[in-house]
Amino acid sequence: MNIFAIIGRLTLDGLAALGRLSLFASHALRHLVLPPLFLKNIGQQMMVIGYNSLPVVGLTALFTGAALAQQIYVGSERFNAESTMAAVVVIAIVRELGPVLGGLMVAGRVSSAMAAEIGTMRVTEQIDALVTLSTNPYKYLVVPRLIAGVITLPGLVIVANIIGVFGGFLVATQRLGFNPGSYLTVTMNFLEVTDIVSSLVKAAVFGFVIALMGCYHGYYSTGGAQGVGRATTNAVVSAFILILLANLIITITVFQS
Amino acid sequence: MSTAPKIELSGVKKRFGPKIVLDGLDLSVAKGESLVVIGGSGTGKSVLLKCIIGLLTPDEGTIRIDGQDVLTRSQKDRQKQMSKFGMLFQGAALFDSLKVWENVAFGLIKAQGMGRAQAKSIALEKLKRVGLQSDVADLHPDELSGGMKKRVGLARAIASEPEIIFFDEPTTGLDPIMADVINDLIVECVRDLGATTVTITHDMASARKIADNLGMLYDGKIIWHGSKADIDQSGNAYVDQFIHGRAEGPIKMALRSH
């Protein structure tokens, strides 16, 4: 076994996958702007991605917001800075935790489901059948999922942000004795438009990543049930990593000191 | 020759990794002809159909449809050509998120833009022709038996009355009576619609019924091609072994012993 051969092989495989992904994404984007659009498919996907994700995203935000408030209270007590707690909670939730945790939860649910569905269609030749019926699989399968992802994720993240802040509010007022009115006043005063806009931009990007990874891994799955299983795992893992990477890039770009 | 053949392949090669499946294959099918392709399991019959229809791209060779070289054309042009074709897949390949009638009407609604009501009535009529009553129309594919799926796939392939229809093992998994109904249907498609058909089958009774000509695929090439009447006097040991289903002969099945 030659170590250079192994490194070379891995590099080539990596580059090939990257090239294939870029090609897939550019095909998808081209079909996104060309008619026709399958509106019914977009509607269905918005239900699947958005509405069905509400419970899990809401619960995640609630618990995280509550835990965050408790931690910040304990941490800032030492500096007698409890009064900044509301501000830190709202900024942490809206800028980072709402979109990132929301994105990750939806990725876990949706990327895997998309990869499994499209992967099954691939290995049972349903995608080939689409082509023989003069229907472009990018248009019929991929574009509706991308559009639905980009539209629905911002909505979900708004809900996550509100519920997350509410989780912090609950702990602060019910456990730690904060005054509800002044907690909310501090929250509103510290929240800026940039925070909200960056939160929504992140959400839209994550929505794109989630759908793209689900579709891409499904579309290129090979080798029966095992291959579909592998595609599902890869879709979730790659969506997670890309979400965290995209988040870092957006954060660094938007929030320069 | 005055008219170009409907389908013409020359020197078509297709490999998957190191495995050569089609190895310089030549074939031509005249307009309105019903060709049956026979050959052992795994010899590349399905790959052949997928190369012609454009789901796979050969590594070498030319494929002409109506005299025009399809491989040098753009992806977009090839997609436009697709409306000429109908295909029954070996595994039926029904869309499992859609109802049976929506499967059959898919091409009519999505590609031709026909209204749902009209498409449904055509779908029901096609389903009837493959021996399925209207109570099946609202089921989903996972509620059907294997043979029923095959017949729905068949109805879907002929729904838009294409010029060229490929049937990949249309009668496999059907009882002998239903198999004969399907044979008649394929004969009718050729006779009434003037369609050009290529059928893959292992069932010699069915081959004899529907074929004008037969071709035998072996080792990546069409090793024998002739009319149905000549099949019994082909003088080809491979063909003889295949049509009589003998284990002994020049065709060695790749059996592994471990």
Ligand SMILES: Nc1ncnc2c1ncn2[C@@H]1O[C@H](COP(=O)(O)OP(=O)(O)OP(=O)(O)O)[C@@H](O)[C@H]1O
């Ligand atoms: N997408 C693919 N990737 C890799 N190998 C493939 C692919 N499709 C087919 N093959 C290989 O090509 C060969 C021919 O396959 P094909 O499905 O055409 O056989 P067949 O003649 O239709 O057999 P059967 O009668 O069993 O349906 C097989 O050895 C198969 O492993």
Ligand SMILES: [Mg+2]
């Ligand atoms: Mg086959």
